[in-house]
Each structure stands twice: as structure tokens, then as C-alpha cells.
Amino acid sequence: MLLSELKENQSAVISFCNCETDFGRRLCDMGFRSGERVVCVKRGLFKSPIIYLVCGSLTALRKADADKIEVVL
Amino acid sequence: MSKRRVVLAGNPNVGKSTVFNELTGMHQHTGNWIGKTVETSKSRFYYKFNDYEIVDLPGTYTLSSSSREEEIARDFINSSLPDCIVCVIDSSVLERSLLLVFQLMQLSNKLVVVLNLCDEAKKRGIFIDDQKLSALLGVPVVKATARSGKGINNLLEQIHLISTNAIVPKPRIVLEGDNRGYEAAREIAAAVQKPKEDIKLHPLDKILLSKGTSILAMLGLFGLVLYITISFSNYPSALLKGLFDSLETKIAQLLISLGAADWAVNLFVFGMLRVLFFVVSVMLPPMAIFFPLFSLLEDWGLFPRLAFNLDYPFEKCSSCGKQALCCCMGLGCNAVGVTGARIISSPRERAIAIITNSLTPCNGRFPLLIAIISMFFAKNAALSAIILLAFLCFSMLMTMLSSKLLGKTVLKGMPSSFIMELPPYRKPQLFKTILNSLREKVLFVLLRAICVAVPAGLIIWLLANIKVSGISILNYMASALNPIGRIMGLDGVILLAFILGFPANEIVLPIALMTYLSSGALSDYSSLSELGSILLQNGWTVKTALCVCVFSLFHFPCAATLLTIYRETKSTFYTFLSVILPLSVGFSLCCLINVL
Numbered sequence: 001m002l003l004s005e006l007k008e009n010q011s012a013v014i015s016f017c018n019c020e021t022d023f024g025r026r027l028c029d030m031g032f033r034s035g036e037r038v039v040c041v042k043r044g045l046f047k048s049p050i051i052y053l054v055c056g057s058l059t060a061l062r063k064a065d066a067d068k069i070e071v072v073l
Numbered sequence: 074m075s076k077r078r079v080v081l082a083g084n085p086n087v088g089k090s091t092v093f094n095e096l097t098g099m100h101q102h103t104g105n106w107i108g109k110t111v112e113t114s115k116s117r118f119y120y121k122f123n124d125y126e127i128v129d130l131p132g133t134y135t136l137s138s139s140s141r142e143e144e145i146a147r148d149f150i151n152s153s154l155p156d157c158i159v160c161v162i163d164s165s166v167l168e169r170s171l172l173l174v175f176q177l178m179q180l181s182n183k184l185v186v187v188l189n190l191c192d193e194a195k196k197r198g199i200f201i202d203d204q205k206l207s208a209l210l211g212v213p214v215v216k217a218t219a220r221s222g223k224g225i226n227n228l229l230e231q232i233h234l235i236s237t238n239a240i241v242p243k244p245r246i247v248l249e250g251d252n253r254g255y256e257a258a259r260e261i262a263a264a265v266q267k268p269k270e271d272i273k274l275h276p277l278d279k280i281l282l283s284k285g286t287s288i289l290a291m292l293g294l295f296g297l298v299l300y301i302t303i304s305f306s307n308y309p310s311a312l313l314k315g316l317f318d319s320l321e322t323k324i325a326q327l328l329i330s331l332g333a334a335d336w337a338v339n340l341f342v343f344g345m346l347r348v349l350f351f352v353v354s355v356m357l358p359p360m361a362i363f364f365p366l367f368s369l370l371e372d373w374g375l376f377p378r379l380a381f382n383l384d385y386p387f388e389k390c391s392s393c394g395k396q397a398l399c400c401c402m403g404l405g406c407n408a409v410g411v412t413g414a415r416i417i418s419s420p421r422e423r424a425i426a427i428i429t430n431s432l433t434p435c436n437g438r439f440p441l442l443i444a445i446i447s448m449f450f451a452k453n454a455a456l457s458a459i460i461l462l463a464f465l466c467f468s469m470l471m472t473m474l475s476s477k478l479l480g481k482t483v484l485k486g487m488p489s490s491f492i493m494e495l496p497p498y499r500k501p502q503l504f505k506t507i508l509n510s511l512r513e514k515v516l517f518v519l520l521r522a523i524c525v526a527v528p529a530g531l532i533i534w535l536l537a538n539i540k541v542s543g544i545s546i547l548n549y550m551a552s553a554l555n556p557i558g559r560i561m562g563l564d565g566v567i568l569l570a571f572i573l574g575f576p577a578n579e580i581v582l583p584i585a586l587m588t589y590l591s592s593g594a595l596s597d598y599s600s601l602s603e604l605g606s607i608l609l610q611n612g613w614t615v616k617t618a619l620c621v622c623v624f625s626l627f628h629f630p631c632a633a634t635l636l637t638i639y640r641e642t643k644s645t646f647y648t649f650l651s652v653i654l655p656l657s658v659g660f661s662l663c664c665l666i667n668v669l
Contacts, residue, residue: 023490029134030492031169033255041274042282046385049394049491051282053272056166058495060381062388065490 001073003032004050004066006040012071013037024068031055032069076117076126077236080150082177083161084170085132086496088189091219092161093129096229100509101129113149120229123237128153131415134169135253136176142415150180156236159228161187164194164201164216165272168262174210175254178244184212185231185242192218193497199266206265211245220502275498281378291379296462298366303443303461304454306358313354321346336538344534345527351583352522356440360579361515363436367405368510372501376401377493384491390473391480393417393491396426400472403433404465407634410435411641419489425476427638428651431630432472432658434465437518437578438625444582448605449618468626471658483650518579525577532573533587547588561660562620562667564612571624576632581625620663627659 006012014036019028031054032038039053048063083089090101097116114129130149131142150158160177162170167188177184188194188201207214213231217224234240248254280286321342328338370376376398384394395417403410407430414426434442442461451457480486536547547569554572555565566588574581586604589611608618629652630638639648 025137026134026492028253028255029169029172030494042278044282044385045284045287045382048388049381049384049493051274051381051495055169056272057163057169058272058274060384060491060493060495062384062491065492 001071002067003038003040003052003061003069003071004063006038006071008040008043010073011037011039012073014069015072016070018068023065027061027065027069030059031057032059032061038071076124077156078153079125079127079157079159079232079236080153080155081127081129081159081161082146082150082173083130083132083187083189084134084163084166084173086494087132087161087163087170088219089129089132089161092159092187092189092217092225092228093127095219095222095225096127100513113145120233123233125232125236128155133173135172136180137253150177155181156183157232158184159187159232160184161189161219163190164188165190165197165199167199167201167266168258171258171261172254174212175246175248175257178210178212178246179248182212182242182244183235184244185228185235186210186212186214187219187224187228188214188216189219191216191223192221193499197272202265206261209245209261209264212242213240272497277498278378278495281375282381287378287382291375291382292462292466294370294375295465296458298363298370299461299465300454300458301366302359302363302439303447303457306362306440306443309358309361310354313350313358317350317354321350339538340531340534345530348526348530348533348580348583348587349522351586352526352579353519355444355582356437356579357515357518357522359440359443360436360518361511363439364405364514365507365510367436368506369501369503371401372499372506374496374498377495380493381495386473387476388488388491390477391484391486391488392422392425392476393419393488395491395493396422396429396472396476399426399430400433400469403430403435405436407431407433407435407630408637411634411637414641419486421484421486422489424642424647425479425484427641428479428647428654429472429475431634431651431655432468432475432627434468434626435578435631435634437631440579441582441625442622444604445618445622448602448608449613449615464622464626471627475654475658479650479654521577521579526580526583529573529576529580529584530587533584537588551588560667561624561663562616563624563663564617566611567617567621567624571628574631575629578625578631616666620666623662623666624659627655627662629656 014032014034016034017027017032018024019033036054040050041053041058042051044050049060050063050066051058051060081089081093093099093116094101097118099116101114113131116127118125118127128149130146133143133146136143136147158177158181160174162174174186188203194201203214203216215224215228215231217228219225235242246254246257280290324346325338325342328341379401380394380397383397387394387396398416399410399414402413410430410433411427414423414430417423417426442464443457446457446460450460533547536550537545539546551565551569553565554568558564558568567585570581570585570588573584586607589607635648635651638651642648
């Protein structure tokens with residue numbers, strides 16, 4: 001499933017994040033890379049952005065960007 | 074003995090600037106959000122008879138991405154070949170931080186790692202074995218809590234040892250090809266720290282980031298800051314006013330007793346000094362109260378939350394939530410807001426943030442707004458604060474609409490992305506923050522007052538007193554501007570004041586009053602309400618007051634901001650747009666109010 005589909009307080013493991021593009025590399029460096037555990041912490045006022053807990057820090061992503069990352073429960 | 078070069082690198086918001094300040098005894102501005110430091114800053118310190126030059130780089134997650142700060146950091150290290158690189162990392166997120174450590178190792182072996190924010194990590198139950206980490210990495214590791222100065226002496230010693238080649242670190246991680254060190258980071262992090270508990274959202278975030286409450290809570294916090302500013306600035310104002318009044322008389326008497334000519338006394342005392350005194354007594358107190366309070370909110374960590382909440386509306390206006398951060402900085406000073414737009418990585422969105430920044434009133438414009446609100450719209454501080462808050466929200470709305478307009482016309486494109494780390498709340502260091510920001514603001518305003526208000530007072534006095542066929546030049550100018558002013562619900566004098574106030578927004582109101590006073594038979598004023606009556610006698614109505622407020626929110630950026638815009642964009646077109654856009658917004662709104 002997609003990272004953006006996680007409900008609040010649900011956790012999963014990232015199975016795919018494209019680290020080839022500049023933006024993807026940035027995501028990977030921030031901790032959004034295959035094998036990392038991620039928790040959806042809070043959805044924003046308007047469903048986007050969404051705060052995730054990854055690599056020990058809280059990071060906000062837009063829904064559209066979270067759509068690019070795949071996870072398994 | 075030649076200078077030894079030290080470079081401070083690290084992820085954003087891990088306290089590099091705090092370490093920098095502790096090492097050098099400087100008072101570099103720090104804040105609790107990603108990208109507070111966007112420029113490299115340089116300073117010097119002495120340790121064991123050695124002269125060190127230290128450079129604080131903007132924070133970067135790695136050195137290989139194509140963002141501007143990362144480029145600056147990489148190029149700087151490559152070209153300057155420092156004698157020692159200090160990599161500051163957040164102890165709570167060791168694994169991620171190690172990626173940067175690895176990359177720095179590939180550039181130089183003269184590296185020392187600072188495990189900063191140890192107090193926060195401890196609170197979160199994270200303990201790192203620094204000896205083991207040092208052994209695994211092959212470079213010295215120093216534990217520190219820079220805010221309270223812990224570990225700084227040890228760091229100084231390590232810098233000294235490395236840059237004098239007394240110890241030669243041998244980095245043990247070698248990255249080849251596409252390997253970015255993710256695996257190595259995971260292994261090392263697992264080896265040196267106990268498995269940590271997951272962090273939870275701070276209870277306050279449930280209020281500040283949730284649907285029903287967030288907007289109200291943020292408005293409440295800003296409203297409170299404005300309320301304190303308005304209700305407390307009267308006291309220092311009255312005090313300074315009394316002081317300056319007696320000073321003014323004494324200086325005039327002294328000059329006369331020294332045999333100065335009447336016109337010279339008039340020019341010096343009633344021209345130059347009076348404007349200076351006005352700026353200091355009426356304009357300075359609100360700024361000196363607002364700015365420290367605002368810095369406290371910044372240190373605490375409110376701004377990234379605001380950016381988070383506002384990202385969606387800004388995305389709809391083809392920009393991003395980080396623009397809200399630029400607006401916040403703009404509340405302090407538009408020039409700072411414009412420079413701060415560097416945190417936005419998309420060039421298009423950055424240009425939008427720069428061009429629209431002066432739609433946010435800097436605190437040089439607050440005193441004028443506060444004075445007019447309390448003279449014409451509200452008698453008590455609470456109501457004044459609410460009205461001022463409404464003006465701020467309105468300016469935020471206009472910022473969004475203008476961004477949308479720019480995004481649809483000259484700066485077309487898709488909104489890019491938004492990745493932002495949400496830092497933990499940090500208890501502000503009350504005294505340090507207040508003292509630092511107070512000193513910074515007071516000095517800045519005083520200096521500007523002397524550089525700008527004094528010459529402006531001189532010019533106004535000359536214009537008012539040099540007469541051509543019985544009418545002063547000032548009157549000529551004001552009546553020439555009068556027709557345009559009238560269309561906008563203002564008058565020639567106000568418009569003239571805004572134009573002459575181009576070097577600094579603080580002097581707009583003093584200039585307008587000086588002009589009214591010098592052309593009419595009105596004498597000195599003794600309180601804000603008396604000021605109001607001066608304005609009333611010159612034909613002001615509630616509508617005029619509203620138009621002045623709106624035009625003060627939306628006109629052209631001050632000289633310093635405009636120069637910064639040019640420096641940041643290197644584009645005459647964008648600089649031109651930054652003048653035309655707010656000016657047309659202000660002009661049309663004023664005309665609209667005037668017709669209604």
C-alpha cells in the first residue's frame with residue numbers, strides 16, 4: 001500500500017522509495033528508504049501535509065509526496 | 074602565526090549556531106526551526122595562543138543533493154581546506170546524522186563529531202556510548218549540550234589538537250560509488266546506542282496541529298503577543314517623551330546662551346532632534362517589546378507548526394508552507410524575510426516568497442498601525458490587539474492571493490514539494506533571548522533613527538522653511554501629491570511621508586506629523602490622544618485612518634529590503650515586481666475603501 005494510506009498511529013515498513021531523483025534522494029536521506037519503520041503520527045488540517053515518525057524524528061510530507069512511497073504493514 | 078580555519082557543519086536545527094556562539098562569545102541569532110541560518114557567518118576566537126577563524130555553515134542533511142545550502146557547504150569545504158571540520162549532530166537522531174559524518178570523512182580526515190543536544194536525548198531515554206562511536210568512526214567524538222555550555226571546553230581542546238596535527242584522526246568509513254552509507258549508519262547506530270523508545274507527539278501539538286483548535290490557538294498566541302506589546306509600550310513611551318521634552322528645552326537654551334542664531338537652533342532642535350526623539354519615544358517601545366516576545370515564540374518552536382498548518386492553503390496558491398516561515402521572519406524585518414526565503418528550494422516558489430514578503434508588515438510598521446488604531450478605532454489595548462491581529466490576517470490573505478496571482482502569470486509552474494522536520498519544543502532561555510533580541514533591536518532602531526530620522530528631519534525642516542513666493546516647498550510638494558492622495562482616501566502630506574519614509578518605515582508617522590505641525594500653527598503635543606487631535610484638525614476621518622493603515626500594510630518595500638531583494642534575486646524584473654505588486658494592491662484597496 002501507499003504511505004499516504006496509513007491511518008493515524010498506524011505503523012509500517014517502507015518497501016519502496018525511488019532514490020534516483022534529487023527529490024527521492026532527499027527523502028531517502030531524511031530516512032524514507034526501504035526497510036525503515038515509519039509511523040503516521042498526524043494528518044494536517046486539510047489532510048495534507050502528514051507528519052511521520054521516521055529515523056527518530058518527526059517529518060512532514062505532502063500527501064502527493066507520500067503517494068510516491070510504498071509500505072507494507 | 075597564521076590563522077587556523079575551522080568549519081562548523083551539521084544537519085539543520087541541531088544547534089550549530091549555538092555551538093558557534095559558545096565558541097566565539099558572539100550573539101548570532103538562533104531559532105528553533107529548520108534553516109534559521111541561511112548564510113555562512115564567520116568569526117574568530119583564541120585558544121592556547123592560537124588564532125582561529127571559524128565559519129558557521131547553513132545546515133545540510135547531506136552534501137550530495139542539489140539544494141543551494143548543500144552546494145554552498147560542499148563548495149566551501151572543498152575550496153577552503155579547513156584545518157578542522159566540526160560536525161555537530163543531534164544525539165536523538167544519530168543514524169540519520171551519520172550520513173553527513175560519512176560524507177565529511179570523504180572530504181577530510183580532520184574531523185571532530187559533536188554529539189549535541191545531549192540533554193534532549195537523555196530526556197528521551199537515549200544513551201550513546203561516545204567512546205565506542207569514536208572507535209568505530211575513527212575520529213574524536215565530543216558529548217555536548219551547547220545551550221548550557223557543556224562540553225565546549227572539551228571541543229576546544231579537540232579542535233586545537235586536530236588543527237595542530239597533535240592527533241591525526243583516521244576515518245574508518247569509506248564510501249564508494251553509489252553507496253550512501255545507509256547500511257553502515259544503521260549498524261553503527263545500533264552498536265552504540267540502546268534501542269530507543271518511540272517519540273510521541275507532544276500534547277501541545279494535539280492542540281496546535283489539530284483541526285478544530287490549531288487556527289484558534291495560533292491566533293490566540295499571536296494576539297497575546299500583540300496585546301502585551303500594545304498595553305506595555307505606553308509606559309516607556311510616556312517616560313521617554315517626558316525625558317526628551319525637558320532635554321529639548323535644555324538643549325535649545327544651551328544653544329541660545331552660546332549665541333547660536335535662531336534659525337540654527339530651530340533647525341537643530343525642532344528639525345533634527347524632534348524627529349529623532351519621536352522615533353525613539355513613540356516608535357521604539359512597541360518594537361522593543363514585540364521583538365523579544367516574538368523571538369521567544371521562535372525559540373520555542375512555534376513557526377514550523379505554523380508552516381505545517383498553512384502548507385495546504387499555500388500549496389493551493391502554487392507555493393509552499395515554508396513561505397509562511399518567511400512571512401513570520403518578515404514580521405521582524407522584511408529584509409530578513411527575503412534572505413530567509415533561501416530555505417525554499419524551488420527557485421520559482423522562492424521568487425514568489427521574496428516578491429510578496431513586503432506584504433507582511435515588519436515591526437517598523439507596527440508602531441504606526443498601533444498608534445492609528447488606538448487613536449481612531451479602539452480605546453483599550455485588548456480591542457487594539459484584536460484589530461491589529463485582523464490586519465495581520467488580512468495581510469496573510471493578500472500574501473496568498475498575490476502568490477496565486479504570480480503563480481498564474483509571471484511565475485507559472487506546479488507547486489513542488491514540502492519536506493519539513495518538526496523540531497521538539499525547546500524551552501526558550503528566557504533572559505538570554507530577551508536580552509539578545511532587545512539589544513539587537515534597540516541598537517538597530519537607534520542606529521537607523523540616527524542615520525535616517527536625523528537627515529529626514531533636516532530635509533523636512535528645510536523644505537518647510539524655505540519659501541518660494543510666500544509658500545514653503547513642502548506645501549508645494551504636498552499639494553502636488555494631493556490629487557493622487559485624495560483618490561486613495563489619503564492626502565498629499567501622508568503620501569509625501571510614505572515617499573520620504575522609503576529609507577525606513579519607522580519615520581513615516583513622524584514625518585507626517587512634522588509636516589502638519591510645520592505648516593499649521595499647531596504647537597507641540599503631549600500624548601497620543603493629542604496627536605490624534607492634530608490629525609483630526611488636518612482633516613483626518615476614520616476612513617483616512619483606515620486607508621493609512623491599509624497603505625502602510627501594502628506599499629513599497631523599504632530601501633534596505635529592496636537592496637536585499639536585488640542581492641538575492643539578481644533580477645531587476647523581480648525587484649521591480651516587488652515594488653509594483655504591493656503598491657498596486659495598496660493603491661486599489663485604498664481607492665476601493667475611499668469609494669465605499
